[in-house]
Amino acid sequence: MDNAIVWFRDDLRLQDNPAFTAAVDNGYRVIPLVISEQTVPASAHTWWRHYALADFQQSIKSSGGNLCLRLGRAEGVLQTLIDELQVKAVFWNRRYTPTGIAIDTGMKQHFKALGLEVKTFNAALIKEPWQILNKTQKPYRVFTPYWKACLHEGLAGANPLPEKKIHWLRTESLALQELELLDHIRWDKQFPEHWKPTRAEGLEQLNHFLQGPVHSYDCDRDRPDIVGTTRLSPYLHSGLIGVREVVSAIELETALRSTRSSVDSASFVTGCDKLLSELGWREFSYYLLYHHPECVREPLQESFKRFPWKKDQKLLRAWQSGQTGYPIVDAGMRELWQTGWMHNRVRMIVASFLVKHLMQPWQEGADWFMQTLLDADLASNTQGWQWTSGCGVDASPFFRVFNPVSQGKKFDPDGAYVRRWVPELKRVPLKQVHEPWLMDAGLQQASNCVVGDQYPKPIVDLKQGRERALEAWQSIRE
DNA sequence: TGAAATGTTGGGGCG
């Protein structure tokens, strides 16, 4: 029996894993490998990765293997193992980030040239980015026709499990701690209160969602004050759960429902369609990143390269630390810092505020999100920022400036979300909870929220900020 | 997957 390395990256699961399945079914003895290249310092998503790896390690252990953890540059690590263990094949699932593609392409050529069998697969996406093209054989630039084309082809479900018995090759491994994925400064100490990075927990969340919240997903997903979303993003990014497993779960639940005629099937179908379309946006992000790798740093709309940003470290710091004086913005930024996650509606609000009212370059916001999000996903994050900044393809028009006060009133109508994350607002009456500066001096005292003292004064005037942004935008229009 | 400015309409108070 020959040995094959299955190199796991953002696909930390044995189910729905085509590279792993192929290795087993092709009759190889499997060396499950994870390499930590340590190119980024410990941050929120490496915290997640640490515990996700612990879970993955455990699942391999319980099926009789041991996960091989290594540190260093991928090529060197692979070469060492190949030499030591007479490895005949290397299998992995594809990445789609520019650097990931560059590394993987080079490595595939290198090891093929040495006579190894190297095979790559799709575990991360419903459709490969090169698969979906418009009538002129070019990539789509608008979401809706793109997603229709995907739906027309049919959404693939989970990849099959191996049919043959799994044979593991046990190897020496570093201890998980030696990967140094946890920061020495334990600013992440509150994460465990909010997250359990295990596959079982992710599946549980998915199932729970499909049993209840999916029915009101259409409106509830916009409400940061209630748990109306799946909160699956970190599971999907690390690959504890595969996106195609989500598709399969939806299909299975739909099939179960069609056998009984339930009265609430309409809301179920609507919710599922909405969820699928959110997964569609994720796909579209990977698609755009694949076809336009430069979009990580460069706006997709040429004219935005001339945008007159007003770089200001003080404003950026105030935004990052949730001290802007606008409750919904501060609540979002503090939720992010404390839990490693932010509700999507609030991501749009804080992004619009940073880019438009504060006139800071979207790349600054994108960088901060990548450092602080558990689900730090280059594709989704880049597209999210380009979308709100109005410089992406099929983006929100720049003139659509979110007003943090009206957005707060609309999507956090009881003030529960802002009060949860901005404790200064706990005793502020609902009427002023999204605009505490409107309280008179006496009420500010009585509410323990003296503006300019206990809670910051608004960092920018909304009307002025909006007008300044629109003027700047006019200046770059053709 | 906005918001603000501007335009239009229609009911009610009032002389």
Add this chain to the structure above:
DNA sequence: ACGCCCCAACATTTC
């Protein structure tokens, strides 16, 4: 009963 004004409520336009 009528015209006039006011102004909410809604609709349209603009960024």
